[in-house]
Amino acid sequence: MMAEPCSQLSGLEQDERRNLFWSLYLLDRFVCCSFDRPPAIKDSDCLLNLPANHGSSKSTPLTLRQLRSQRSHDMPHQFGMFGISISLASALGRAVKCMMTKTPNSHAPWQSDSEFLAIYSDLEYLKELAVKNSPVLAEPGQPRSQSDMQDTDREQTAHMVLSHTVYHLAHCILSHPFLLALKIQNFQHSEIPPAWLEETRATCLVHAGSLVTVLVEAKAAGYMPVPSVYSYCILFASTIHAFYLYSDSSAISASSAEYLRTALDYLGEISELWGNAQMMANALKSFVIQCSRYSDILLCHKPRLHELTQTETTILTAVVDYWTMMDPRNPVFDLAPFNADNFPDFSDTEFGYLTPPTSSTLGGISSTGGGSDYSINKEGHSIDPDILLHYPVSMMSPIASEDGGSPRWDWDHELDSLAERK
Structure with a gap:
């Protein structure tokens, strides 16, 4: 299931197989938001394409690794929200590994070549993709009936909410006061830059508020987020x-x-x-x-x-x-x-x-x-x-x-x- 489906299968069945695998991948990343609980599926083993954006003829088939490596701003931003949410879940898994495992990191989180800052950079890149590809939600207080939406609209909207939620959660994990304190204690002989620590804590509080806002406003607009x-x-x-x-x-x-x-x-x-x-x-x-x-x-x-x-x-x-x-x-x-x-x-x-x-x-x-x-x-x-x-x-x-x-x-x-x- 980790490789591209057989080309002899119909396009519909190929998509179904991809969607099934990536749904399992999402579940794997979520349940592993835990201390010393490595995921069962490794990113390096995921060789199949991400789910495509069927609403656009400009959709670019990419694997998870290819999407992460494509950082050029002139690249056409035509991705399905399902694929973007998977990419953000991948970054979430890296954030969990960075902050919730006992394995010491070789570089302090404030150093330019640290995994901490690499994850931060990837999250901002993926957020840009999510914003450019997100469907428009109804305004809070003006709910849009689910029956008025096409199935593709519902799927895109669900993954839009998921993408923004996972983005903020990954940032919260990177800079949570307790997790950050655990990480910093591994570098107690180093001088912690006061400006970096202050900015990290400020960013954490902003993302914590934004995460609550995303879910509550999505619910108020008629898009009830129900995953546990x-x-x-x-x-x-x-x-x-x-x-x-x-x-x-x-x-x-x-x-x-x-x-x-x-x-x-x-x-x-x-x-x-x-x-x-x-x-x-x-x-x-x-x-x-x-x-x-x-x-x-x-x-x-x-x-x-x-x-x-x-x-x-x-x-x-x-x-x-x-x-x-x-x-x-x-x-x-x-x-x-x-x-x-x-x-x-x-x-x-x-x-x-x-x-x-x-x-x-x-x-x-x-x-x-x-x-x-x-x-x-x-x-x-x-x-x-x-x-x-x-x-x-x-x-x-x-x-x-x-x-x-x-x-x-x-x-x-x-x-x-x-x-x-x-």
């Missing part, structure tokens, strides 16, 4: 906003609070389709109430990872790990059950619905560096995760375990629900 991986994307972006919830800058704090509220609303609505969305919403609430301490440790110039307890490290690792968060027995609930009395009130905010982060709304924060305030309010609500070990587990789940431990998943119930939807 979007729940993980929202969670990942929200953990970044949680770090900045206790910022001394009222603008940054209020903006992050608004994004967190919006993300929780989204997860609550999506949970009608995917049970894991409710699990992630509960995990996010548990995580938020501890983040003033995490922010103080991780958002300084030299992150102090040595101050984290083993419990805290386990929680920080779990909330960014897709495989862990898909498991109802994940350690977040055992180590940090949600305490509603300590959960921040997001209702009091001066920001409107989904205000995108800009240099003005973030109190001077920008992706070009200069003057950003990353100081954290240490007086914010916080709970020591070690103390939470003594409290009972409390989470929403289809079935509670008989021994009183972590709940188990009701697979029969889920399968029955899927059958009813069909």
Whole structure:
């Protein structure tokens, strides 16, 4: 399946085989957004062409490797959104490998020949392709009926949303405060350029807000994103906003609070389709109430990872790990059950619905560096995760375990629900 289909097959069957393989490739990359979990399909083994844009006669058949190597701006930008989303998923896999594996990198992320900056550059190139090839969405508040769309329109739109989501997720993984701190500690004898660190953190916060915006606005425009991986994307972006919830800058704090509220609303609505969305919403609430301490440790110039307890490290690792968060027995609930009395009130905010982060709304924060305030309010609500070990587990789940431990998943119930939807 990794090679081009036999030319004796009809064009329709060749496309079907390509689409099947690349769909499996996408799933492989998504479930491997996890620590030390290498994908089953290697990019170097993918020799077949990417799905073509059937709506254009100028479509250029390319393999994944060829698309990545074609960086000339005079190249005709005629690609199918399916192919672009696959290419972005490839970059996502590289970002995961760069930031979520124990294998040390030979170059520090701020060095010009580092894999970190190579991935960043590829993401920007692919974003340009995605923007130039994206279909036009309906305006928020003016939903377009799915029945009014052709099948090709629906497919293009679905991959447009996926492409933009994966683009922002890959950037968030590259610059997530916890993952970045883990990467930086491997180069503790090197001097971290302050401007690079400031710009990387600023970029991370912008992409975290944009990721939430893409999914929520797509839903508001009538394009309901339903893949379960979007729940993980929202969670990942929200953990970044949680770090900045206790910022001394009222603008940054209020903006992050608004994004967190919006993300929780989204997860609550999506949970009608995917049970894991409710699990992630509960995990996010548990995580938020501890983040003033995490922010103080991780958002300084030299992150102090040595101050984290083993419990805290386990929680920080779990909330960014897709495989862990898909498991109802994940350690977040055992180590940090949600305490509603300590959960921040997001209702009091001066920001409107989904205000995108800009240099003005973030109190001077920008992706070009200069003057950003990353100081954290240490007086914010916080709970020591070690103390939470003594409290009972409390989470929403289809079935509670008989021994009183972590709940188990009701697979029969889920399968029955899927059958009813069909």
